[in-house]
Amino acid sequence: MELTLKLPCYPLLPLLVFNSDYSSLINGLSLQLSNKTLMVTVGQYPQYPTNIFNNISVDFINIQASNFNVNSSITSSGIDKIQQILNSWGTVIDKSKLVLGVEFGGTIEIVSSNNIKSDIENQHIQIANASNSTFPMANEPIPDQCQYSSYAYLSWNTLQQVLSSSSCPINLTSSSSSWKYGFVRNAKQSYLYQQNSSSTNYFVVFYEDYQSLNAKIDYINNNNLAGIAIADITKDSNDSQLMNFIVSGTQPTSAPGGQSTTSSSTSSSTSPSSNNTGAIVGGVIGSFIFVIIMAAIGFMLYRKRRVEMLDLLKDTKNQTCSDINRQDYSDTNRQVRPDTHNRIYSDTNHQTS
Template sequence: ALITLAQDGGTLSNNNGCTLEPLNIVTEVDKQLKTIGYVQLFSAKTPTQTTPIPKIPWDSYDFINFIDDVNKLNRIGDLIKYKDNAKASTKILLSIRNYNVEQWPQPQDDKDKDDNGNVEYNRIITETITTIKDHQLDGIDIEYPGMRGSLCKGPNPGPNPNEFIWDKNNDDKIINFLKNIRVALNGMEGVKTLMLTVGRDVIGNLNGAIDYLNIETYHNSLYQNSKEPNNGNYKSHPNSPLDVYKKAYEDWNNLGGIDSKKIIMGVDFGNTIQMVPNENIRQFQTVEFPKSADLFDFNKLKLIDQIQPIREFCSGADSNLYLWLWRDLSKSVLDPSGGFCSIKSNLNWTRKFVETDTSVTPWLYSVVDTKVAPNFYYYVSYEDFVSLHSKLEFAMTNSIGGMSISDVSYDDINNSLLNFMQPIRGKAVPTTGGSSPSNEGNGKSAPKVSDNVGKIKKGIITGSIVGSILGLFLLAICAYWYRQKTLRKSEASDINTESSSNRVVSSTIIPNDRRFIDHLTIE
């Protein structure tokens, strides 16, 4: 059976990307994929402000990666306590990054050994191993410094502002580092996991050193505009396009020599929103526009509390991209009754999906101000069940190692997107909580158009018949009531006295139907 979702005000069709084949549940244990969730306990708007530990459905995650950036390490204890209280087997990894090339070199000869002949690791290895021991963690996730550093120029690591922070010639150092930390992890009690997070740029000789390679290709506009300057112009791009990930996967698998079962697909529930002064965004996701344009206006969007800035990974300044988390986007704009594939009524947003687009990514657009700036649009590229379905199919078809989610708190209150991913872990999509489209064992599919039309027509006919009968019945009552009133008036004319204290006046208030319906509408 096909799963049919709604779009364009609830109209169901077969050409809008909202008709999905059910996902097969991966029943063979050795073929099941892992699910990794990232946790950051600080505000994206105000990094110095900490945030509560989110409610994590521990049974749905194999790994939780604690981002050690602005996070305070002393909060790892709270995270572990939550996991222990849930009696979960989820593993917790420390996720780190470092762009300082001078801190990556490894011992090369005897002078780097202590008096007992043991290798003296550099500061990063020593501190990492100590942190894992002190907090009883299950391993580490390291971001390859060339993922962003190879695109950025600046004073770090050297005094020359024209030098790139990370030169590809330094890749040998990170390879040596990973091999040495692999040895250090193997020397610890218990099995420790080593994960490397990368982008599209491939480095070799890693397969034996790492357990997992997490490939992240979202925030695509930032990377594309950094890699391909457009004469001072920007280009909009889908946030997390499937075709870009496919290319990265093939390169790492074929050129990098990484086993498919070790490769993780990074997905983003944070999405992106930006202002695009180009009306072609109505038809295409990639359009060009002047870099000097007024790129964003919080006041006009009126979603200040929901929008979070995405920092430029070179300067740290605000970029022209902002996050609009699924938990907020789905609640504010999308209609859950059709699998979040339609827009809520009376909202000035349009959903677009082009089936021939290899990015397999839906988008929303809305005119900023029809009077002042009719050609300025808000453009939202986001992950939903349609795009996620294609990613899950690719992951299962290629038997990759799993999928990572940034970040666990970005999903909605029902964990709808996470639940939709459960077939890769050998589980059916939960039948309670959320309004995701059906899968194997996931309740009922949305009704087809013909079914709805049939119900409506039957309702009209039935209503007409019942209404006619009720109308005749009411006429009979009114005639009877009028007859009795006339008789009572005739009898009352013979009675000259009546106590006013015995008179009861009753009235029935009939509410305005429209106002009554509006009052009962559930947002």
């Protein structure tokens, strides 16, 4: 069971009252669901009295680490900011209970900039004062209580269709494309930007893709966190591209936009992509060795059977054809078929398991 906690933009409730009521609620749920896994979803920083988490019985804490760029000058879910957030939570609760929450998509905003690439890389994004804005591409209001008017949310399902379309070619740095592609090195997050034709403002969308997810998965593994949580899996593509990448470490052959994640990340651990590549290579080599072994066994059985048949013909000069055929087939059924059946299926089951 997951319990999501949300506070208003400017909370008026005394924190001590919130502390007492929330602790009672969580502990009551934990008692009633003693045989279930209980996870609470919280905000980016432990702003509540920190002892609240020492007095509640939960299995996991899900940190909603996204939408950082709302009313700020940074990317929406960069790994650099996430490291700060998780380190802060690590002082309150054991890291083995922390779950990193991600969004399958990104936040689009309107910004004003003289050099948008430089501003994004140096985290000097200037938010445009734009009200009642209409954003390009299909969108939905950003899921935020404060209802900032110059933001909207784009799902990965929408983004990957745009990235794969003719209006947004794979080479997004091409001057012929209205949308330009960029990748923030420090934040390890992809983005698209487009100048608004009616003004000097830009539309910018920071989003989760294979590269950014790969960096987050590496961080989770290297720091022994509990895992990753998806806020809404319906935001994924129809063929579950991002979910499949998280589970298997593989991405579609023609992944829309960005670079392939087959190269190793800055982390010292092996990325999911390289783990999967090693498994494929190992499987091919193992299959090749298995075929060679089976061929050798088959050849030896053939030679053995041929010798037995020659000996049999020598001893059956005075026998009738029916006697020879009866002896031949009985020997074949007894020696070859059971042995072949047991060997092939046991080896197959062994490899599969």
